[in-house]
Each structure stands twice: as C-alpha cells, then as structure tokens.
Amino acid sequence: MERNGTAPPDDVPVVLARDGQHGPVVHATNRAARILGVNAGARIVDTKAICPELQIEYADIGGDRRALDNLVLWARRWCPWSVRDGDDGLILDTTGSDHLMGGEAAMLREMETQLSLLGLTSRLAVAPTWGAAWALARFGPVRSVCGLDETPWKLGALPVAGLRLNEETLLLLRRLGLKTIGAVMDVPRLSLTRRFVKAALHANPLMRLDQALGKTPEPVASIDAPPRIHVQTKLPEPIQDPTSHLPELCEDLCEQLSHTGQGCRQLHLTVYKTDGEVSSITVATSATTRDPNHLHALFRDKVEKINPGFGFDLITLTAGGVEPLQLVQNSLDGGSDDDLHLARLVDRLSARFGAKTVTRPVLNQSHIPERAEGQIAALAVMDRPQIATPKERPIRLFDHPEEVRVLYAVPEGPPAQFIWRRQTYKVARYTGPERIAPEWWKDRAGARLRDYFKVEDAQGRRIWLYREGLFEDGRGGDPRWFVHGCFA
Amino acid sequence: MRSLRLQKNPNGQADGRAHQTDVAAPTLSEVFPDTAQDAAAVGYMLSRLPKTDAPILWVQDRLSRRESGKPYLAGIGTQHPIIMVDLSRATDVLWAMEDGLRCRALAAVIGEVWGDPPVLDFTATKRLTMRSEAASVPCWLIRRAAATNLSAARNRWRASSRPSAPNPHDAQAPGLPRWSLDLFRSRHLKPGSWVAEYDRASDRLYYDAAPQHGTLDGGDGTQRDRAAG
Numbered sequence: 261m262e263r264n265g266t267a268p269p270d271d272v273p274v275v276l277a278r279d280g281q282h283g284p285v286v287h288a289t290n291r292a293a294r295i296l297g298v299n300a301g302a303r304i305v306d307t308k309a310i311c312p313e314l315q316i317e318y319a320d321i322g323g324d325r326r327a328l329d330n331l332v333l334w335a336r337r338w339c340p341w342s343v344r345d346g347d348d349g350l351i352l353d354t355t356g357s358d359h360l361m362g363g364e365a366a367m368l369r370e371m372e373t374q375l376s377l378l379g380l381t382s383r384l385a386v387a388p389t390w391g392a393a394w395a396l397a398r399f400g401p402v403r404s405v406c407g408l409d410e411t412p413w414k415l416g417a418l419p420v421a422g423l424r425l426n427e428e429t430l431l432l433l434r435r436l437g438l439k440t441i442g443a444v445m446d447v448p449r450l451s452l453t454r455r456f457v458k459a460a461l462h463a464n465p466l467m468r469l470d471q472a473l474g475k476t477p478e479p480v481a482s483i484d485a486p487p488r489i490h491v492q493t494k495l496p497e498p499i500q501d502p503t504s505h506l507p508e509l510c511e512d513l514c515e516q517l518s519h520t521g522q523g524c525r526q527l528h529l530t531v532y533k534t535d536g537e538v539s540s541i542t543v544a545t546s547a548t549t550r551d552p553n554h555l556h557a558l559f560r561d562k563v564e565k566i567n568p569g570f571g572f573d574l575i576t577l578t579a580g581g582v583e584p585l586q587l588v589q590n591s592l593d594g595g596s597d598d599d600l601h602l603a604r605l606v607d608r609l610s611a612r613f614g615a616k617t618v619t620r621p622v623l624n625q626s627h628i629p630e631r632a633e634g635q636i637a638a639l640a641v642m643d644r645p646q647i648a649t650p651k652e653r654p655i656r657l658f659d660h661p662e663e664v665r666v667l668y669a670v671p672e673g674p675p676a677q678f679i680w681r682r683q684t685y686k687v688a689r690y691t692g693p694e695r696i697a698p699e700w701w702k703d704r705a706g707a708r709l710r711d712y713f714k715v716e717d718a719q720g721r722r723i724w725l726y727r728e729g730l731f732e733d734g735r736g737g738d739p740r741w742f743v744h745g746c747f748a
Numbered sequence: 749m750r751s752l753r754l755q756k757n758p759n760g761q762a763d764g765r766a767h768q769t770d771v772a773a774p775t776l777s778e779v780f781p782d783t784a785q786d787a788a789a790v791g792y793m794l795s796r797l798p799k800t801d802a803p804i805l806w807v808q809d810r811l812s813r814r815e816s817g818k819p820y821l822a823g824i825g826t827q828h829p830i831i832m833v834d835l836s837r838a839t840d841v842l843w844a845m846e847d848g849l850r851c852r853a854l855a856a857v858i859g860e861v862w863g864d865p866p867v868l869d870f871t872a873t874k875r876l877t878m879r880s881e882a883a884s885v886p887c888w889l890i891r892r893a894a895a896t897n898l899s900a901a902r903n904r905w906r907a908s909s910r911p912s913a914p915n916p917h918d919a920q921a922p923g924l925p926r927w928s929l930d931l932f933r934s935r936h937l938k939p940g941s942w943v944a945e946y947d948r949a950s951d952r953l954y955y956d957a958a959p960q961h962g963t964l965d966g967g968d969g970t971q972r973d974r975a976a977g
Contacts, residue, residue: 601850601851601852601853602803602851602853602854604851605805605847605848605850605851605854606831608847609833609844609847609848612840612843612844613833613835613840613844617833617834617835618831618832618833619831619832619834620829620830620831620832621819621821621830621832622821623821623822623826629820629822632822633820633821633822635832638831652823653820653822653823654787654820654823655787655790655791655794655819655820655823655824656787656790656816656817656818656819656820656823657817657818657819657820657823658817658818659813659814659817659818680785681785688911689911689912689915689920689921689922690920690921690922691915691918691920691921691922714921714922716911716912716922718911719908719909719910719911720908720909720910720911720912720926721783721785721786721909722787722909722912722922722925723785745817745820745823746785746786746787746816746817747787747791747823747922747925748787748788748790748791748792748794748823748925748927748946748948
C-alpha cells in the first residue's frame with residue numbers, strides 16, 4: 261500500500277499475507293492489528309474471525325528483500341562494513357566509526373532519525389557480537405548499548421527466543437522450563453552438550469549462546485556494491501550534436517570495462533541541457549561486449565532521437581547490464597569467431613528497427629498451424645530440440661487466413677472451384693482432408709475443427725485450403741472456407 | 749534437349765554451356781514471381797540455398813507479408829535457422845540486406861520487396877551485388893508485382909508454378925512441384941527457359957527443357973541434370 265501511495269492510517273488494522281501450506285497466513289501486521297490480537301503466522305481465515313474489519317494485502321517478499329539489499333549499501337554512510345541479516349535485519353560493523361557521530365548512543369539516535377526519514381521503523385542495538393545485537397534489538401530495551409563485559413548479564417534477562425533458534429528448539433526449551441537466556445546459561449554446560457551434541461547451528465542453544473557471548477567467532481562478511489562504469493565529457497560551450505564526442509566516450513568507457521574485466525549489455529547516453537533538463541537514449545546489445553567501435557556504431561541512428569533543446573554542456577555515458585567478460589581467443593590464426601559478427605549484425609538491426617522486428621521462428625508443440633510456429637529473440641538459446649512436422653506443410657503461411665467463396669462438388673469433399681482475391685481457381689487435383697481438431701485447453705468453447713486440403717488448380721498453383729467446421733455440427737452456420745498458405 | 753548444368757567440374761570452372769566464370773559463386777539474383785500469391789519463386793530460391801546449417805537473414809516488407817504470407821518454418825524445414833526482420837519500407841529492407849551482407853556467417857540474405865519503389869534502382873542493386881560478391885554470401889531478391897526495370901543483379905529469373913508431376917501413389921493428388929523458370933538476363937549464363945522439378949526428400953532440383961523450346965528428349969526422360977548450390 262505504501263508502494264501505491266495509499267498507506268492506511270495507523271489506527272486501521274492491516275496485515276500482509278503470504279501463501280502458507282493450508283491457505284494464506286499472516287506475514288506481518290501493523291500496530292493496530294497487533295493490539296487486536298493478530299499475530300504473524302496465524303491463518304487469514306482465523307484472523308478474519310477475530311477481527312472482521314481487518315484489511316489484507318499480499319506481501320511482496322522478493323521486493324522487500326531487494327529493498328533491504330539496497331538499504332545495506334545505503335547504510336554504508338555510517339560504517340564501511342554492512343550485511344543483510346535474514347529477511348528483516350541489518351548488521352553494521354561500527355567498530356571505530358562510532359566516535360565520528362559522537363559515541364554509540366548518539367550514533368543510534370542518528371540512525372533512527374535517518375531511517376524514520378525514509379519512512380522505516382527501526383529497533384537498534386549496539387553489542388560486541390552479532391548474536392547479542394540481534395537479541396537486544398528485538399527483545400532488549402530501546403536503543404540499548406552493551407559494553408564488552410556487560411553482555412552476560414544484559415542477555416541473561418532476555419527470553420530464549422533471542423538466541424536465534426528454530427521453533428522446535430524453542431518449544432523444547434520452554435518445556436524444559438528454560439524461559440530466559442540466563443536460565444540457559446545457568447544449566448551445566450556438560451548436560452547441554454550431551455543433549456544437543458548432534459544438533460545443527462540453528463537448533464543448538466549452546467553454540468548460539470557461545471556466538472552471542474563472543475566465545476565462538478561470527479564474522480560479518482560484507483558485500484561490495486557493484487562499481488558504476490561511467491564516463492563524462494564537460495564542454496566549455498553548449499553544443500547541439502553529441503556525435504563528435506561519442507567515439508572518445510565509448511573508448512574511455514571500454515577502457516574502464518576492460519580494466520575490470522567486464523563487458524556491458526546496455527549503454528545510456530545522457531545529455532545535460534543548459535536549461536536544466538536532461539535527455540537520454542539507451543542502446544542494448546545482444547551479447548556482452550566492450551568493443552568501442554561496435555558500441556559507437558549502435559548510436560549511429562539513435563543520436564538523432566536525442567532532444568538537444570538549447571544545447572547541452574555535459575555528456576555522460578553509463579554502462580548497464582555489466583557482466584564479467586573474459587578475454588577469449590576465438591581462433592588460432594587470430595581471426596574472430598563468426599558468432600560474434602552475427603551477434604553484432606543482430607544488434608545493429610535491433611538498434612535501428614527495434615528488438616521486436618528482429619525475431620527467429622521456432623517450432624512449437626501444436627497441431628494448429630499458426631500455433632506450431634513461435635517467435636523468440638534472434639540469438640536466444642534454444643531450450644528444446646526442433647520437432648519436425650511429419651505432414652507436408654506449405655512454405656508460406658498467411659497471418660490471417662483469407663476467406664474464400666467455394667463451389668462444392670460433394671459437401672464433405674474439397675471444393676470444385678473457389679474464388680480467392682476476386683480470381684476463380686478451378687481445382688484440378690487435391691489431397692486431403694487432414695483433420696485438425698481445436699485445442700480444447702486453449703481455444704474458446706465452440707471452436708470448430710478444420711479440414712485441410714492441398715489443392716492444385718489448372719495453372720499449377722498449390723494452395724492450402726481449409727474448411728472450418730462441419731455441416732450440422734451445431735457450432736454456427738454452414739462451414740466456411742479459408743486459404744491458409746501456399747505450397748512451393 | 750536444351751539444359752543447363754550448374755555443377756562445377758573439378759577445375760573450378762562451370763561446364764555445360766556456361767563456361768565464362770564460376771557460376772556457382774555467390775551473387776545477387778532477382779526472382780520475379782508471376783503472381784503475388786505464387787510460392788514458386790520462394791520454393792526455387794530455397795532449393796538453391798547452400799547446403800549448410802548457417803543461419804539465413806530473411807527481410808520482408810509489410811506488403812509482401814500481407815499479400816503473400818510469411819515463410820512458414822514447418823514447411824521450409826529447420827536446416828537453416830532463420831532470422832526474420834519485418835519492416836515496412838523498402839529503404840529499410842535494402843539497408844538491412846546490405847548490413848546483413850557484411851556478415852560472412854550467414855548462409856544467405858533474402859529480401860522481399862513489393863512493387864517498384866524508387867529506392868530500388870540500379871545503384872541499390874549494384875551495391876547489393878558488390879557486397880554479396882565481396883562477402884561471398886548469396887543474396888536473393890524476390891520482387892512481387894514489380895516491373896523488370898534496369899538492375900545490376902547478375903541473374904534475373906521469372907518463376908511460376910506449373911501443374912505438378914504425377915503422384916505415384918494417388919492419381920488425384922498433386923505430386924512433386926514443378927516450376928517454369930525463365931532466366932531472362934544473366935551475366936554468366938546463357939538465358940533460357942526450363943521446367944524444373946524439385947524433390948524435397950532428396951533435396952534435388954531437376955531442370956528439364958521447356959516445351960516451347962522443342963520437345964522433351966525423345967528417350968525415356970531419365971536424363972536429368974542436377975543443380976548444385
């Protein structure tokens with residue numbers, strides 16, 4: 261709802277749903293719903309019984325995860341080392357960077373302010389270990405700061421759910437009467453070891469406790485933001501035509517790409533106009549490349565489409581779809597591979613005429629002639645082998661079958677004569693019929709079957725005709741005849 | 749019997765009546781179908797494509813597609829992958845063909861142009877011819893509803909369907925396709941008319957003499973010449 265700009269007021273109970281094993285379950289709730297007793301994990305039908313005025317939206321789990329990944333990089337403003345923690349947390353390694361914001365407590369306040377400006381609610385904690393920070397942020401006091409030697413007693417008061425264990429283990433601990441982390445710490449180590457010796461990490465309270473107390477290391481593996489491949493040219497005077505600067509820009513960009521061992525699949529050319537506006541065009545390639553001449557040639561016909569306005573004084577060129585591209589020797593004599601040229605040809609054609617005009621026909625599993633042929637991108641990888649059609653098929657097919665008027669010899673047979681495009685064709689020879697039934701799983705109800713005939717007229721023109729439907733088949737009036745293709 | 753042998757002998761020279769140069773060398777050929785809906789021209793052109801599995805670039809303008817249909821893969825066969833380009837203007841068709849002829853990885857470049865657009869003049873065909881010969885990629889131009897104006901195409905054919913061969917299994921049914929081919933202008937070959945019969949199963953094209961150029965050979969009709977390339 262926030263995405264659509266229709267965020268509900270805080271006093272309306274709202275839950276996000278996701279698909280569970282037995283119908284949708286609650287993924288997350290807002291404060292009003294929590295007060296009414298709706299908890300995450302409950303089934304939607306049950307919660308509707310509890311609270312009939314509940315608003316339900318489907319959760320976008322993948323989108324949330326992507327947003328959190330972006331937030332990981334955004335959080336580098338406070339420290340250089342950050343990573344996503346599960347589906348709802350961030351871990352920042354702030355060692356040595358808290359004093360820049362006036363200490364740990366001030367840093368937490370600053371973080372909470374900045375995150376709330378983004379519209380996010382946050383619960384923050386500082387602790388010496390990942391596990392302790394996780395527990396304190398979720399179950400501890402607001403903005404708690406935990407020193408190095410305070411960890412055991414600060415954690416001791418928290419419930420065992422703060423140990424990052426799975427549901428079964430938590431249930432087991434609760435049945436054993438261990439309600440807080442302190443109670444787990446008080447149990448003799450030997451008996452815990454004996455009980456959980458074979459359990460995995462997420463089911464082993466002892467290992468989780470060691471991690472939280474810092475007895476077992478748990479390093480933060482930070483991820484790197486992909487470098488932005490970007491070049492620009494500043495001009496002393498506004499100009500109208502970027503063409504003369506393109507070769508240089510392309511070369512600089514490709515130099516950067518080859519420096520990092522990468523190639524790109526898209527290029528965005530942006531001009532910054534003197535009247536404060538921005539105009540940009542994009543070209544795409546079908547294979548990863550870093551050849552400046554090729555990339556430059558792609559702009560050849562597109563540059564006219566850029567709107568220069570009153571002139572521009574800054575041109576930038578940004579690479580998109582950056583992928584690793586290793587240097588490959590194609591052939592022993594130093595010549596290049598043929599496929600590369602083909603990829604470039606397809607690029608040039610798609611850049612000029614649009615990607616939809618350059619296609620490649622493939623055979624599909626269908627008996628209906630127009631469905632037996634599909635279209636894929638010109639250089640797409642074939643994922644299945646081509647199936648040969650056992651029956652004879654025409655070499656030309658009309659996009660839309662053309663209706664003809666026929667003169668019958670016998671009602672169930674081929675026509676004796678038909679009029680197509682105002683010309684009369686007398687049937688001299690024919691083969692058929694080949695009956696093709698409608699595909700009931702795709703066609704609408706009432707689709708009629710087709711009887712295909714290959715007919716040859718007196719001049720030798722071989723035409724693929726079909727009759728749609730049968731007499732008295734109860735699916736419309738008399739059958740109609742269509743020309744669908746031509747044989748060689 | 750008047751016939752043409754399009755096969756190269758081991759010396760690289762074409763024998764038969766055409767002996768000037770290598771006639772199998774890739775170049776620009778034009779085919780003029782009799783009527784727009786006659787697929788004989790396409791059939792003949794497909795039978796002359798090189799027997800490789802390299803892709804074909806097939807450029808079609810909108811009118812050709814509407815009036816004569818699109819190439820249908822199930823009938824053509826999947827030996828060559830086809831890269832289809834659907835365009836609306838003849839200028840774009842020529843541009844795409846010329847660009848395609850720079851790419852040596854293609855088996856052939858095929859263009860279909862409707863009518864007599866002003867851009868398709870002698871210069872345009874000359875450019876296609878020279879590019880095709882430089883890249884040694886055969887180029888075919890199928891021109892429907894067109895007049896046989898001035899052109900630099902090395903071979904210019906007229907093609908139309910003829911009643912097919914008798915079907916050995918069913919007297920009522922059409923058999924192997926037959927076409928009237930008329931080579932009315934050529935650089936390396938002697939112009940003439942043929943009735944060709946195409947056997948799709950063995951991918952062979954037989955040229956027999958056209959009836960108006962004298963009777964078919966008095967023998968049993970077994971002497972047929974095979975065209976390669």
